[in-house]
Amino acid sequence: MLNPADDAFAQALSAVLPEGTVTRAPDHYLEEPRRKAATPAALLARPRSIDEVARIVRTCTEARVGIVPWGGGTGLVQGQVKPEGPAPLILSLERMARVRALHAEENVIVVEAGATLAEVRTAAEAAGRLFPLSLASEGTARIGGNLSTNAGGVNVLRYGNARDLCLGLEAVLPDGSVLNGLTRLRKDNTGYALKDLLIGAEGTLGIITAAALKLFPRPAGVGTAFFTVTGPGAALALLARAQALTFGGVTSFELIHRQGLLFLDECLPDLRQPFADRPEWSVLAEIGLPEGPAPEDILATLFEASLSDGLVTDGVIAASLTQRQAFWTLRESLPEANRRIGAVSSHDISLPLSEIEGFVAEAPARIAAIADLRINCFGHLGDGNLHYNVFPPKGGEARAFRHLAPAVMDCVHAMVAARGGSISAEHGIGRLKVADLERYGDPTKLAAMRAIKAALDPLGIMNPGAVLRQAD
Numbered sequence: 001m002l003n004p005a006d007d008a009f010a011q012a013l014s015a016v017l018p019e020g021t022v023t024r025a026p027d028h029y030l031e032e033p034r035r036k037a038a039t040p041a042a043l044l045a046r047p048r049s050i051d052e053v054a055r056i057v058r059t060c061t062e063a064r065v066g067i068v069p070w071g072g073g074t075g076l077v078q079g080q081v082k083p084e085g086p087a088p089l090i091l092s093l094e095r096m097a098r099v100r101a102l103h104a105e106e107n108v109i110v111v112e113a114g115a116t117l118a119e120v121r122t123a124a125e126a127a128g129r130l131f132p133l134s135l136a137s138e139g140t141a142r143i144g145g146n147l148s149t150n151a152g153g154v155n156v157l158r159y160g161n162a163r164d165l166c167l168g169l170e171a172v173l174p175d176g177s178v179l180n181g182l183t184r185l186r187k188d189n190t191g192y193a194l195k196d197l198l199i200g201a202e203g204t205l206g207i208i209t210a211a212a213l214k215l216f217p218r219p220a221g222v223g224t225a226f227f228t229v230t231g232p233g234a235a236l237a238l239l240a241r242a243q244a245l246t247f248g249g250v251t252s253f254e255l256i257h258r259q260g261l262l263f264l265d266e267c268l269p270d271l272r273q274p275f276a277d278r279p280e281w282s283v284l285a286e287i288g289l290p291e292g293p294a295p296e297d298i299l300a301t302l303f304e305a306s307l308s309d310g311l312v313t314d315g316v317i318a319a320s321l322t323q324r325q326a327f328w329t330l331r332e333s334l335p336e337a338n339r340r341i342g343a344v345s346s347h348d349i350s351l352p353l354s355e356i357e358g359f360v361a362e363a364p365a366r367i368a369a370i371a372d373l374r375i376n377c378f379g380h381l382g383d384g385n386l387h388y389n390v391f392p393p394k395g396g397e398a399r400a401f402r403h404l405a406p407a408v409m410d411c412v413h414a415m416v417a418a419r420g421g422s423i424s425a426e427h428g429i430g431r432l433k434v435a436d437l438e439r440y441g442d443p444t445k446l447a448a449m450r451a452i453k454a455a456l457d458p459l460g461i462m463n464p465g466a467v468l469r470q471a472d
Contacts (some may be wrong), residue, residue, distance in 0.1 A: 001064070002064050002065065002066045002085065002086050002088075002459075002460065002461065002464060003063055003064045003065055003086055004065070004086035004087040005042060005043035005065050005066075005086070005087045005088055005089045006087070009043070009063050009065055009089075010022055010024075010043055012059060012063065013043070013045065013056065013059050013060075013089070016055045016059060017045070017047070017052055017055060017056070018048070018052070021045055021046060021047060021048075021052065022043060022044070022045050023043075023044050023046075024041075024042075024043060024044065025039070025041070025042040025043060025044035025090050026044070028073070029042065029044055029070055029073070029090050029092065030042060030081065030090075031073075031081065032073070032075065032076070032078050032080055032081050033073070033074060033075075033076065034076065034339070036078070037078045037081050037083045037431070037432075038081055038083060039068065039081045039082045039083065039087075039088065039090070040083070040087070041087045042068070042082070042087050042088050042089065042090045043087070043088075043089045043090065044089075044090045044092065045089055045090070045091050045092070046092050046093075046094060046095050047091075047093065047095065047096065048095045048096060049096070050096075050170065050172070050178060050209050050210070053091070053093070053096075053172045053207055053209055054172050054176050054177070054178055055176070056089070056091060057172050057173075057174065057175075057176045057207065058175070058176030060089055060461050061174065061175060061176060061459060061461060064459055064461065065086075065088065065089055065461065066082065066085070066086065066088040066089070066460075066461050066462075066463075066464040067088060067089050067090075067091050067203075067207070067461055067462055067463065068080065068081070068082050068088045068089070068090050068091070068203075068463055069090075069091050069092075069093075069144070069145075069148065069203035069207055069463060070090050070091060070092040071092075071093075071113075071141065071142040071144050071145020071146070071148065072116065072137065072140040072141040072142045072145055073140070074137040074140050074141045074145070075145065075149060075427065075428065075430060076346070076348070076427050076430075076432075077348075077424070077427050077428050077429060077430025077431070077432040077433055078430045078431040078432045079149070079202045079203070079428055079429075079430030079431065079463065079466050079467075080430075081431070082431075082464070082465060083431075084465070085464065085465070085470070088464070091207065092114075093112065093113045093114035093142070093144055093207075093209065094114045094142070095114060096112040096113060096114040096209060096210075097111075097112055097114040097115040097116070097119065097142075098111070098112050098115070099111050099112075099115065099119075099120075099123050100112065100210065102123060102124075102127055103184065104127045104128065104129055104215070106184060107129060107214060107215040107216060107217075108167065108184045108212055108213070108214065108215060109123060109124055109127075109129075109131065109212075109213050109215055110182060110184075110210065110211070110212045110213075111123075111143055111210065111211060111213065112143075112209065112210045113142060113143055113144025113147075113207075113208050113209050113210055113211065114142055114143075114144065115142060115143050116138065116139060116140065116141065116142055116143075117133060117135060117137075117138040117139075117141050117142070117143060117146060118138040118139045120133075120143055120213070121133075121134075121138065124215050125218075127215075128218060129215035129216065129217065129218065130215060130216045130217065130218045130219075131165070131213060131214075131215055131216075132155045132158070132159040132165070132216060132251075133146060133151060133153055133155065133159075133162060133165055134153045134154050134155050135151060135153045135154075136332040136335060143211060143213075144207075144208045144209070144211075146162050147162050147163075147166060147169070147198075147199050147208050147211055148198075148199070148200070148201065148202050148203050148208060149162075149200065149202055149426075149427065149428040150162050150163050150199050150200035150426070150428070151426060152380065152383070152385060152425065152426030153380075153426070154251075154252040154254060154331075154380060155251055155252055156380060156382075156383045156385070156426075157250060157251065157252060157253055157380065157382030157383050158248070158249075158250065158251045158252075158288075159216065159251075161426070162199060163196060163199045163200060164214075165213055165214045166195065166199060166211050166212070166213055166214070167183060167184055167185065167186065167212040167213065167214060168181050168182045168183035168184065168185070168195060168211065168212040169181045169182065169194075169195045169198055169199070169208055169210070169211050169212075170182045170208075170209045170210040170211070171198055171206045171207060171208045171209055172206060172207045172209060173205075173206045173456060174205070174206060174456055174457040174458075174459070174461060174462050179194060179198075179206065181194065181195055182210060182211075182212050183212060184212050197452070200428070201467065202428050202429065202430065202463060202466050202467050203462060203463040203466065204453060204457065204462050204463045204466055204467050204468065205452070205453065205456050205457060205462060206456070206462065207462075219249075219251075219288030219289055219290070220289060220290050220291045220292075221288070221289045221290075221291075221293075221294060221295045222251075222286065222287070222288050222289075222295060222324070223286065223287050223289070223294075223295025223296050223298060223299045223317065223318070224284070224285070224286045224287075224317075224318040224323075224324040224327050224328070225284075225285050225286075225299045225302075225303070225315055225316065225317040225318065226274045226275070226282055226283070226284055226285075226315065226316045226327060227282060227283050227285065227303065227306070227312045227314070227315040228275065228279035228281070228282045228312060228313045228314040228315065229279075229281050229282065229283055229311060229312055229313070230281070230310065230311070230312075230313065231280075231281055231357065231360075232255060232281065232356050232357045232360050232381070233357040234281075234310075234311045234312070235253075235255055235281065235283050235381055236353055236356065236357070236381065237311055238283065238285075238302075238306055238311045238312060239253050239283075239285075239381065239382055241302060241305065241306060241311075242285060242287070242302055245298060245301065245302055246287050246289065246298060249287045249288055249289050250285065250286070250287050250382065251286045251287060251288045252284065252285065252286040252380075252382075253283060253284075253285050253286075253380070253381050253382040254283060254284040254285075254331055254378065254379070254380060254381065255281070255282075255283055255377070255378060255379060255380075255381040255386070256281070256282050256283065256284065256331070256334070256378045257280070257281060257375070257376060257377040257378060258278050258279060258280045258281070259374055259375060259376045259377070260334045260337070260338075260376045260377075260378050261273060261278040261279075261282075262278060263334070263337035263338065263340075263341055263376060264330065264333060264334070264337050265278070266337070266341070267336070267337040267340040267341065268333055268336070268337060271329070271330060271333055272326060272330075273330060274316040274327070274330075275314065275316070279313070279314070283381065284327055284328075284330075284331050285299070286324075287299065296317055296318075296319070299317045300317060303315045303317070331378075334376070334378055335387075338376060338389055338391075341391050341392075341398070342391070342392070342397065342398030342399070343389050343390065343391055343398060344373060344390045344391060344392060344398055344401045344402060344404055344405055344408060345389070345390045345404075345405040345408040345409045345412070346387070346389045346390075347386075347387070347388045347389065347390075347409065347412045347413070347416075347423075348385070348387060348424055348425050348426060348427040349385070349386050349388055349412065349413075349416045349421055349422065349423060349424075349425055350383070350384045350385045350386070350421055350422045350425035350426075351384050351386065351416060351419055351420070351421035351422075352384060352419070352420055352421065353384050355419040355420065355421065356381070356384065356386070358419065359386075359415060359416070359419055359421075360377060362415060363375070363388070363411075363412065363415055366411050366415065367390060367408060367411060367412075370404055370407050370408055370411060371401065371404055372393050373390050373391060373392065373393065373401070373404075373408070374390070374391040374392070374393060374394070375388070375389070375390055375391070376389045376390075376391060377389075380426075383425075384421075384425070385425040385426055386425075388412060390408050390412075409436075413436055413439075413440060417440045423436050423437070423440055424437075428467075429466070429467045430466055430467070431465055431466055434465070434466075434467065434468065434469055437467070437468075438469070446468075449467075449468060450468060453468055
């Protein structure tokens with residue numbers, strides 16, 4: 001059993017840390033973005049060094065107090081809140097945000113976990129390099145949280161998830177020991193890949209304090225276009241053609257359903273859209289190329305070839321940086337429109353590419369059998385990641401339909417599992433999907449995960465209740 005982070009614990013922790021490191025947690029640290037769950041009360045620690053983090057973790061271990069890591073607070077699966085049980089210690093690394101080193105010739109940047117994604121991208125850009133992880137929340141999301149959730153985003157198709165972008169980690173393990181793994185090596189076969197174990201563990205196996213991250217050359221030319229397509233199957237065929245035409249230079253390939261564009265009309269009417277008649281399906285495609293061919297010419301060739309055989313029906317190629325940014329503003333505004341409408345149930349799923357068309361065709365009727373609801377399907381088509389979100393009918397309020405959320409989520413997740421997909425593509429498990437992980441996860445994998453958790457964190461203090469159900 002865990003103990004609460006009470007006044008006596010606060011005094012004990014403050015005694016081993018500089019003044020001002022430990023306070024009662026303000027409300028901002030107690031809520032998640034959708035305000036569907038909150039931590040009733042907690043202590044907050046904001047260390048400035050790896051040594052202070054180690055002291056905090058050792059003190060929590062000795063007192064059996066749970067630790068809830070806090071990155072930027074942008075997670076959507078309730079991994080940053082602890083609604084039940086003894087009051088935890090919230091651990092924020094926002095004061096540990098330095099760029100420790102940048103090796104442009106190696107294409108490596110070493111940063112502390114509290115740096116925001118935007119800060120890392122800006123530092124890379126100043127050195128003439130690219131850090132390709134890209135999320136709408138980059139100004140708030142922190143690298144430690146990005147790695148702890150193995151964040152995805154719009155550039156996974158070309159550059160991979162956060163795990164693929166990390167060479168080495170520094171971390172504090174549950175006993176307070178420090179893992180000194182900030183290697184910049186591209187090859188290192190010296191035993192178990194502890195880095196990969198900590199990435200995606202959502203703070204349940206340790207606290208990531210710094211990372212060595214991969215950088216890339218900046219493309220000489222970038223081209224962006226909106227194409228209307230006849231459906232997800234045509235979009236996938238268009239993607240394959242684009243990859244062949246650019247020799248793998250497609251950076252992003254976003255699928256957007258008409259409902260999302262109508263939500264923008266409803267909630268953000270001043271946002272200019274590229275097509276007067278909102279298409280049933282469209283894709284936002286971006287390519288990055290080396291010196292030589294003009295990306296706009298490549299996109300024009302792609303459009304002409306795909307128009308002639310019916311894959312696309314219309315298209316707009318960005319003619320300037322301003323227009324390219326406007327296209328991306330439209331795409332990145334979809335989650336805000338969703339928030340304003342209010343979802344009944346939201347789903348972050350992934351499917352084998354060949355299963356996407358069948359899933360999209362099957363799901364509306366299955367959901368309609370539950371109730372008359374609206375579906376906004378959009379996402380990162382190239383890596384099979386769909387945000388499949390369900391909303392009340394027009395004029396209805398989400399709270400009047402929230403009782404249907406479990407049935408809707410069960411319906412969607414069952415279809416995904418039947419097609420060999422995943423119930424969590426890029427947001428993680430947190431506390432929201434623990435039961436679904438148990439339901440759909442491979443039993444042998446779950447047993448191995450529990451064994452690893454018990455070996456590294458026998459007291460269960462690291463983000464208790466996240467990813468795996470907390471033991472009694």
